[in-house]
Structures are given as structure tokens and as C-alpha cells.
Amino acid sequence: MNKQKRITEHPVLGRMQDREEVTFTFDGHTYKGFKGDTIASALLANGVRRLRVHEETGTPRGIYCNIGHCFECRTTVDGADGVRACLTPIREGMEVKSGQKEALPLDSQHHDAHKLPKTYADFAKQEAGDPHV
Numbered sequence: 326m327n328k329q330k331r332i333t334e335h336p337v338l339g340r341m342q343d344r345e346e347v348t349f350t351f352d353g354h355t356y357k358g359f360k361g362d363t364i365a366s367a368l369l370a371n372g373v374r375r376l377r378v379h380e381e382t383g384t385p386r387g388i389y390c391n392i393g394h395c396f397e398c399r400t401t402v403d404g405a406d407g408v409r410a411c412l413t414p415i416r417e418g419m420e421v422k423s424g425q426k427e428a429l430p431l432d433s434q435h436h437d438a439h440k441l442p443k444t445y446a447d448f449a450k451q452e453a454g455d456p457h458v
């Protein structure tokens with residue numbers, strides 16, 4: 326952990342050297358943070374900025390709002406998907422994985438969008454076998 330990327334003394338948080346170290350993994354690599362760190366802050370202090378990739382394009386994603394609103398920091402924590410790294414405190418032994426590229430249900434590159442029903446009524450007709458939908 327690079328302590329140069331940290332605030333070492335803070336009037337509210339206290340001195341960094343007094344905080345308890347926490348060990349966790351991210352994509353199989355072991356990192357250390359401090360008790361009270363979020364996953365995002367601990368990874369950032371370790372130089373990790375990419376938390377996942379965009380589901381459709383595969384472009385890197387990381388911290389954006391850092392207050393839990395945008396969901397750009399989604400990770401998988403101990404098997405649970407969609408965990409916001411900016412809100413979730415690290416725990417000893419926590420296993421964090423980056424979000425991976427996954428197919429979207431309406432991915433226009435992999436589906437014939439014009440064949441999808443526009444309304445629920447069309448969907449119901451399609452399900453009933455109506456060829457005029």
C-alpha cells in the first residue's frame with residue numbers, strides 16, 4: 326500500500342498510523358487498507374482505479390460520484406453482485422471481484438431489435454402465436 330496517496334493526519338479521522346490494517350483481495354490480488362476504508366478508497370490508495378468494465382462496450386469504469394448514486398463502481402463481494410464499492414467498508418478477508426462484461430438483455434448488437442414486441446399487448450400476442458405482431 327502506498328501511504329503517499331493517503332492523508333496521514335486528519336482532525337476528524339485521526340492519525341493513519343493509529344488505524345487498524347485490513348487485508349482483502351481484489352481479482353485475486355491481495356491488498357491492505359485501513360478499518361473504515363470503503364472498497365473504492367482502499368483500492369484507490371493502492372493505485373487501482375478500474376473497478377469493472379462497461380457491460381456492452383467493455384470500456385473501464387471506476388469511481389464517478391463516490392456517494393452511491395451512479396452505480397458505476399459495481400463489484401462482486403463474497404459472491405454478491407452489484408455491490409457499490411464507494412459505499413461498502415472493507416472487512417478482513419473480503420473477496421472482491423471486478424464487474425465483468427456481460428450480455429445485456431436488449432443488446433442491439435446481438436438481437437434483432439425490430440423483432441422485439443413494442444408493447445405488452447404485442448408481447449402477449451407473440452406469446453400466443455399470433456403471426457401478425
Ligand code: FES
Nearest residue numbers: 389391393396411
Ligand atoms: S461511484 Fe457512484 S455509486 Fe459508487
